[in-house]
Amino acid sequence: MSVWLPTAPCTPQGCGTHAGPAVGVTAAAARLLTGISLLVTGVLLAPLLSPLGAALRDRLTRRWARALLRAFGLRIRFAGAPFARRGGPMLVVANHISWLDIPLIAAVFPGRMLAKSEIRSWPVLGRVAAGGGTLFVERERLRALPGTVRTLATALSEGSRVIVFPEGCTWCGREQGRFTSAVFQAALDAAADVRPVRITYRTPSGARSSAPAFVGDDTLLASLWRVAKAGGLTAEIAVLPPIPAGSHTDRRSLALDAQTAVASDSANRPASSVHQWVKAIPASASSALTPS
Template identity: 60%
Template sequence: MSAWLPAAPCTPGQCVERSRAAAAVPLAVLRLIAVALLLLAGVAVVLTPLGRGRPRRWGTVPAAVVRCWCRWIVRAVGVRVRVTGAAPPGGGLLLVANHVSWLDVPLLAAVRPARMLAKSDIRRWPVAGPVAARGGVLFIERDRLRALPDTVATIADTLREGAAVAVFPEGSTWCGRAQGRFRRAVFQAALDAGVPVQPVRIRYRSRERAVSTVPAFVGEDTLLASLWRVASARGLTAEVEVRPVIAPDRHSDRRTLAHAAQGRAPSKSMCAL
């Protein structure tokens, strides 16, 4: 565990429930095929010359198109999307959200397309690395404490340029019934750049409206196992609550800003099924 990338106590065995209503195997397979096709379409937009005779970045694609594409990704895997709250403002903005699942990334982009943070190792991954780079991902060395000031400076510079940056300040995924503490470092970038912070709360609910841990991607869980668990579930809904913007002059230090963005005292206990 590092200061920049803490670990949550949640594990698949203790925290992730089995879906009470499972979809038939053919439907789950069709859902995964639909997701794959949408991802390939996104890769084609980013990596192939379309219209301008050169590879495009997500920043050159209309925001409405990106938002719709991200919603389709989540809907294709069988999860309904419900977004409430005010639309985020334009210009430099720090989007912060709790972190439960890989689904959180397209859900945040459906609120407002933003540059995401990712560990530097991803840059060297086949296919995913070039796509992430074209998509405007900010690569950071999250395991090195000495790199933290440079990371904060990079985020601040991006915010000053008028871009939105999306961050999961808990530093790790939690199951959804338990929650981590928002780490303060990233909020310093918003203070340095003088931009507002937009908190977003993500919840996953079952058909019975109870909080569901089925979409959680925690501990030693594999992406393949998580994908299948979500695709084979029925009645999942992703609730995205866009909370009021916190103006840059409301808080003078990152500690109080992080606490205000989280909105409540964090839970440090593990969930119990």
């Protein structure tokens, strides 16, 4: 790995823990099988969504993402500011903990993800990502960064909603990394709003759980099984007020503003103390970007 790439101190051994209840092996296996089945269904149906209108495509994507999270036993809690389903171009930026972050954001903001190129080769998930219009970045090639920014700016200029994890790597959720500023240049170039969101995974008591964390040398299979075994998980997404286009003139101040918003106290409170605009839905990998 290149020395200039962002890194986190988190490891599966030190951070991949869950203080809540655990489910039995049979129930965990059933969750895993159901979840993988939904992923495969997403792969098969993704090409059929392309001809549909944007509103219908978004609605179906949100339903699929929520079903996938519920299949793994997670409750979903939405909190924070109301937002428009569709509108002008928008760069959605979030902290990054797990592969679960992707369907969690899709449950609210269906759009085009920016992900590391290695995800393209992942079994099942890679096909889902590519079929969903994911924009891939070669993190090891610093020279590819300007082209990635241009691609993002073009997508935004065409009216797309683009989702990015600017930390550049996954963290366990107890701490947050610095937001690298490169992607924010695309928002400036395209005159797009920036929408910060905060992702948190919680136990039944409301404490943070790092069982979903996909960090360090973790494998996708080990992470899938750890999530399937964890009982009472809630996936919480706090939608924060947008940063309007034109409010910043340089990418570094824009990145710092978004990072500060995501790390703010109001974003870190349990959802019970934050205005909830959507009722909680009961339960039935390291991606992203290059530094500035």
